[in-house]
Amino acid sequence: MEAAQNTLPAIVVERLPRLVRAIRCLSAREIGDESVILADELAGITAMVAEKFTNDRTAEGIQKALLLTVGCVSLGLEHELMHEGDEAALDFLIEHGAEHAFQAGFRMVRDLAALPEDSLVGEYDQDPVYAQRRMKDLFVDICSADPHQNWSGYEKFEVQYKQRKAVQAIVRAAGWLRRHHYAGPINDADLNAEGVIAVAIIFAIEGGGRIVARTGQADFERLVKSVRKNKPDYEEGWAALMKQVPAQHQPVIAERIASYRTNCTVIQKIRTRTAMKTLFAEFENYAGSELDADYG
16 A cells, blocks of 8 residues: 555656657747748648548548648658757758658658568559558558647557568568479469468478478378388478578578477477378468368
8 A cells, every 4th residue: 555655656758749849949949931931831741641641622631631741741850860859850841841851751651561561461462552552541540640649650660660571571581482492483472471481391390401382281191101200300301491591581480490399289299190180280270371272
């Protein structure tokens, strides 16, 4: 009870959008042409955003466009200036213009939207209409900033960018494995990146360095019989796989090998008396859609 009474209230730190904080610095300066030019420029950007991203014929649309303008310019300022202060942000706006900061922020959103959100990649991900909708949704999600409320759009961008870069690394590693599949390149538009990597790592335990990026039930049963008969050294098999993988993809493959070494039920049970049907059912959980359905 005493501890509860002595607990201090949390300190709320004000973190308004960077644009708002920069404009506040104008109050300490003489009002000149710079402020008028900045106001006109921001009004022009807001009108453009309203036309392209909201219903510009309604008050609600204009209000939404204003929030997006504030956030996108703030995103650009955060990126361009990093740890510099609000005075520096105002100087940047005066010297380079709000349009420059807006374009910097918009490029960040566009680049983020181009990164894969999920390791399950479908043909629709390449569709221009879907890509445009995805970018618009991200733009609204990250850049909507109320001038009077705290805004964490830049932090949200950084988190999503880091996550998507990690997903991109997985997708690219899987793409490389597909292109080097022992039976020839696999060119399907749909890609289950985690499934491809799982198949490659599980089949690598047989040794020999053969890259398997897709398989079927018949080949899986052959693998199980081979492993049970020959008892290969899994580590040697994984080392043979890693020797073939380019350096840029090795971290992803190595991380999955480390995980599968202790957590993959297929690898744990493949040498046991587990029924083939049961083992294949578990293998399906790892391979997913990267399993050929031509063998029953």
